[in-house]
Amino acid sequence: MALPQPVYGPAGSEGALFREQAWLVPSPDPAIAAHAVLYRPPGDGPFRLAVIAHASTENVLRRAQMPQPEYRALAEQLVARSFAVLVPERLGHGATRGTYLEDQGGCDEADYARSGRATADQIALALQFLRGQPFIRKEPAVIIGHSAGGWGALALAGDDPKAVSVIIVFAAGRGGHANDVPGKLCAPHTLMSAAKAFGKGARIPVTWLVAANDSYFPPSFSRELAGAFRAGGGTVELRMLPASGSEGHWVVESESGVKLARAELDRALGITLGPGGQRPVRKR
16 A cells, blocks of 8 residues: 655744744655745745755764754844745654665765765755745745755755855865764865865855854864865855854854854845845845
8 A cells, every 4th residue: 555645835834933834845755755944034925045954963863853953043134135944854854754865874984975965965855846836936046054964065066057046055064073072073085075076067156154163174174175175176165254152063053153154144145235234135
């Protein structure tokens, strides 16, 4: 007997704040819908789309217990700039459950290229589904990735610029805090090779942001990693952010951290502030 296929779309009512709403979107497993949260500005749109790809962990228990990624502070900034914002939860995490497709493998044999492409495939499925909604503009979207989500976003840089116009990554990478040790990286040379491979054939510009006190992918290493992506042929601008809280790796998850990044976000999105610095105005 065939299992019922999931029904995609809204999975709850809209909240009062930023019209926050639970959604279900496609995943690589046709029997499992990925849980997501959608934020929207007031009105019917159509709105420009931003998709946020969350961080991850190789720890099975932590993944299973992961709450729905929300990135509220970042979503608030994007909604204020007239974006609809989708934050999908990938397979193997939290309520979405299913098989974790992004496993990098052991430290010595880490396959960062494969894990990044597995992340990218899931981002692309959610993106494609939302781009078909009537309240989304028929124009390229923005992908914003954090940590492992940022690593997957880099793997999308070779995709069609008609679907994605800009990629913004916060502390992109895999294998940080190897054995839970700050500053220790798992197979860094393998990570460099994969970054160079992602840069080969890349057609979408990347803005790469890292906080001064990131102990997962410190600024010096992030500079080398972005350089490897550039050496492969990718277009990337690396921007350093001030130290954020006690651990800069989570800069994008806090209100204070997003404020530190706001100017760089606006620059990457092609937005300037109107008179008095109050209302965002998109550059034409």
